[in-house]
Amino acid sequence: MQTIKGPGVYLAQFAADEAPYDSLPSLAKWAAAKGFKGVQIPTWDTRLIDMKQAAESDAYCDDLRGVLADNGLELIELASHITGQLVAVHPAHDQIMDSFAPEAVRRNPAARRAWAEEQLRFAARASKRMGLTTHTTFTGSLAWPYLYPYPQWPEGLIDEAFTELAARWKPILDDFDAHGLDACFEIHPVEDTHDGHSWEMFLDKLNGHTRANIMFDPSHFVLQALDYLAFIDHYHDRIKAFHVKDAEFRPDGKSGAYGGFQPWDKRAGRFRSPGDGQVDFKAIFTKLSTYGYQGWAMLEWECFIKNPEDGASEGARFIADHIIRISDRAFDDFVKSGADRASNRAMLGLEN
Template identity: 60%
Template sequence: MKTIKGPAIFLAQFLGDEAPFNSLDTIAQYMADLGYKGIQIPTWDSRLIDLKQAAESKGYCDDLKGRLSDIGVEVTELASHLHGQLVAVHPAYASMFAGFGPAELANSPKEQQEWAVQQLKLAAKASQNMGLKSHPTFSGALLWPFLYPWPQRPAGLVETAFKELGQRWRPILDAFDEAGVDVCYELHPGEDLYDGVTFEMFLEAVDNHPRANINYDPSHFVLQQLDYLQFIDFYHERIKAFHVKDAEFNPSGKQGVYSGYQGWVDRAGRFRSLGDGQVDFSSIFSKLSQYNYDGWAVLEWECAIKSSDQGAAEGAPFIADHIIKVTEKAFDDFAGTGADEAFNRKVLGLE
């Protein structure tokens, strides 16, 4: 077994226009002072990383890593959720996602998609130059408007969508394979990959590509009422990244999983800061340790109630307290007999 690394934190939700949240060095120092050992960097924010330069220059990456090392943190992964989203966008959502890419491509969906694919290929090379092994992202979605359809979906619609999604992602996965980096899809409502079944359908569409893996985030499974512990039993071999995020689900006689179009505070299912929700993190860390997950435990802070500064401050000790230093010996080794094959045969009455 292997010991999970951490605590670490995803920076996307903390970025802002004022110090210390407006530059890599200052936000890294802020997180280091809170006790974080790693930071996950979003690739879409140029204040943190020049993605093109990182893909083209190992020297640039070495300098970035050196600056962070002096502060006391390291990069856990680069993450490209906004770029991944643009790989597949249904026209119903095109205007809402347009801001994820360059403004000049907002009304050119094909060019916008091609730009996103190029950004992901840059992220593959940048991850390689940074010495990283995993890369969280989103899959994008062609099918989301048809999740709970009325009238029923046309025959073959789902198959056509996953075939197309696989074709769009295959060259990206190949680029990550060349870079020696795993693509870790965050299974998330709003994406075509949002649970185990849809992930399996995607695997089939990309011929079980070895670089198609999972960013495990139990909070999204709480909101779907999916068994997030058994999920680890099913898919542990594909779990290559881990977002530590809490959530709660409190259905009533008025609303359930779909939450009645309410804002986050008033939904039956809502994200919470670590320890304030219903996720059984003790069991999660135990299972991941049992299955030899040796990546980072990365806080993704999202909470409908608590402030981000309090959530970040409480998150580092919470993760540290849940990381299991795995044992290097069995608890009953003291009673071992040190038997060999001859002794075993004698015990079995075979001599």
């Protein structure tokens, strides 16, 4: 068993163009004041980090960690959801995905993918320089437009999609391995790896690559009506990162899992601040602690109604209150009796 680290916070949803959210020093001060002990930095946000410098310069990495340390914070890991997404993009999504990439590679899928892969390699080098061992990202998606098709997809289509997805990630994962880094893929709708079956297809195509691991976020399972506790039982050995994000799923006569193209306040499935949704976090923290999860519990704040400042303050306290400090002795030690094999056999009525 293991005591989970935390509370940590993912900075992506809080970074903005106005102070105190517009630079790492000011955001670090803000996060510490909220009660967080560590941060996860989005690699694409140039207000917070320059990935090329981080990949090439020990001095830059030392300065970045120093900014955090000055505020009593640790760097938990770097996160590249947006760049990971661009490793595999179905043509139907090309135009909208271009918004994730620099202007120079837009309207050029091959150049956009090459840029994304370079950013991931920067992340591997930067992570090693900063002593990190995990990195969170998305797989991207080639098959997602065919999730619920009519007519049914032709034989071999899904297998081909996952073969290609794995082929694109294999050299990146090998590079991560060379730098002592685990890739923690967030199991997430719109990614081809969105549930247990799709994760297993991806992992199988990678021949069980040891650096392919999971970032666990239960909110996405609530919206799929998937048993997130049983998911931990199945895949705990691959869960290396954990986002604390709540959600609710309240279908009615007009809306279900697909949402009816409605805005967030009218969908059946909605993200909520921790404690405001339906996720059983007590059970999650218990399972992860019991299975020896060695990472952090990190707030990813997304709520359609609550003010983010309140969400951050409440989220830090929520995580701190849910972390289980593992006991150094069993609760029933006081009634244990000393015994040896001879005594045990005697108690069972067996001859010595």
